[in-house]
Amino acid sequence: MxxxxxxxxxxxxxxxxxxxxxxxxxxxxxxxxxxxxxxxxxxxxxxxxxxxxxxxxxxxxxxxxxxxxxxxxxxxxxxxxxxxxxxxxxxxxxxxxxxxxxxxxxxxxxxxxxxxxxxxxxxxxxxxxxxxxxxxxxxxxxxxxxxSTKIKQQLVPQESKEIDGVQFFIKRFWDAGFIVKQIIVKDKTDVYFFEEKVMGLxxxxxxxxxxxxxxxxxxxxxxxxxxxxxxxxxxxxxxxxxx
Ligand SMILES: C[S@@+](CC[C@H](N)C(=O)[O-])C[C@H]1O[C@@H](n2cnc3c(N)ncnc32)[C@H](O)[C@@H]1O
Missing domain, CATH: 3.40.50.150 (Vaccinia Virus protein VP39)
Known part of the structure; x- marks a missing residue:
């Protein structure tokens, strides 16, 4: 698959x-x-x-x-x-x-x-x-x-927030021409990992x-x-x- x-x-x-x-x-x-x-x-x-x-x-x-x-x-x-x-x-x-x-x-x-x-x-x-x-x-x-030029210069490397009882732990970095945002979601006892990867066009x-x-x-x-x-x-x- x-x-x-x-x-x-x-x-x-x-x-x-x-x-x-x-x-x-x-x-x-x-x-x-x-x-x-x-x-x-x-x-x-x-x-x-x-x-x-x-x-x-x-x-x-x-x-x-x-x-x-x-x-x-x-x-x-x-x-x-x-x-x-x-x-x-x-x-x-x-x-x-x-x-x-x-x-x-x-x-x-x-x-x-x-x-x-x-x-x-x-x-x-x-x-x-x-x-x-x-x-x-x-x-x-x-x-x-x-x-992307401004984002690259002003990237906030880490952030966490809670919305409606769900916790988000966010990491941002620049990797080989991409703006990467890694998102860990903690919802009660469940934990999930997501990623955004946007080309820095x-x-x-x-x-x-x-x-x-x-x-x-x-x-x-x-x-x-x-x-x-x-x-x-x-x-x-x-x-x-x-x-
Ligand atoms: C950041 S969201 C923005 C959605 C919407 N334009 C808005 O402002 O609310 C990006 C959207 O792109 C869609 N998307 C991602 N890849 C796509 C693709 N290859 N073809 C069509 N839509 C796509 C996603 O499903 C998502 O809904």
Whole structure:
């Protein structure tokens, strides 16, 4: 049997949702409002939320009147998201490493560091090619990634927290180009180990990916107030690119 990658298991657990519960609907709504306001997509635009999780962004995009599809690898996340389906909002299990199929979109969003999980740059290039192939000509791709340069410099090596009686012991370190977060979960007498391993992709890496695919970079922002990106100080790396 093939070894499961960390991203195939961790995001499917209730512990992931407990640890990140501060990344909530309000944050998602504010970020979507900023993007929608900036992009000014026509109301007829079809939008894909790629790696949508439980659909916190997708739901709000649909509430702006757009037809939205959410794709995610995690069956549990898609199950939760499907409860909110309506005529404008649909969800499907989909692995971004595989071609997405025939559906075409006018915009694809990939939000809250939902990228960088694969072992090689070639895998990431493949996923971005699938995004490109799923877009109509003139379509827009927005990726909201961490600023790996700043994270590398300001890594908090250890942290522990208790949420709803569950204890999390977290270790963070940089390893061979990856930002690694090891998470030990203690829930009553049960102990579990999880890991996040995100490739420390930089603006230069994304530029190289996009140039290979013929995506044009239009904007590079450093936060959801849409201030220009600064590698030393920005919280996020948000790229807006066009097919
Ligand atoms: C950090 S979570 C963010 C989820 C959502 N964008 C949000 O902000 O709530 C990353 C998501 O990526 C999904 N994911 C991981 N690998 C994937 C893949 N190969 N294809 C599609 N989705 C994937 C996970 O299941 C998880 O829901």
């Amino acid at each position: 093939q070894k499961e990658e960390w991203y195939q298991t961790w995001f499917d657990t209730d512990y992931y949702h407990l640890l990140y519960r501060h990344r909530d609907i309000t944050e998602a709504e504010n970020n979507i409002n900023a993007l929608i306001n900036f992009l000014q997509l026509p109301k007829s635009a079809k939008i894909l939320d790629l790696a949508c999780g439980t659909g916190r962004h997708a739901k709000h995009i649909a509430s702006h009147g757009y037809a939205v599809t959410g794709y995610d690898l995690s069956p549990n996340n898609i199950d939760k998201a499907k409860k909110f389906e309506n005529s404008l909002l649909h969800f499907e299990i989909k692995d971004m490493l595989q071609p997405f199929g025939n559906k075409k979109f006018d915009a694809v969003f990939n939000l809250f560091t939902s990228f960088g999980y694969f072992p090689s740059k070639q895998n990431h290039q493949t996923a971005l090619q699938h995004v490109y192939d799923s877009l109509n000509t003139g379509g827009t791709f927005v990726i909201d990634f961490l600023n 930089t603006l230069a890496d994304f530029t190289a990916f996009f140039n290979t695919i013929d995506f044009q970079i239009e904007n590079v922002f450093g936060n959801f107030s849409l201030h220009p990106f600064d590698e030393k100080t920005s919280e996020r790396l948000i790229l807006v690119v066009k097919k």
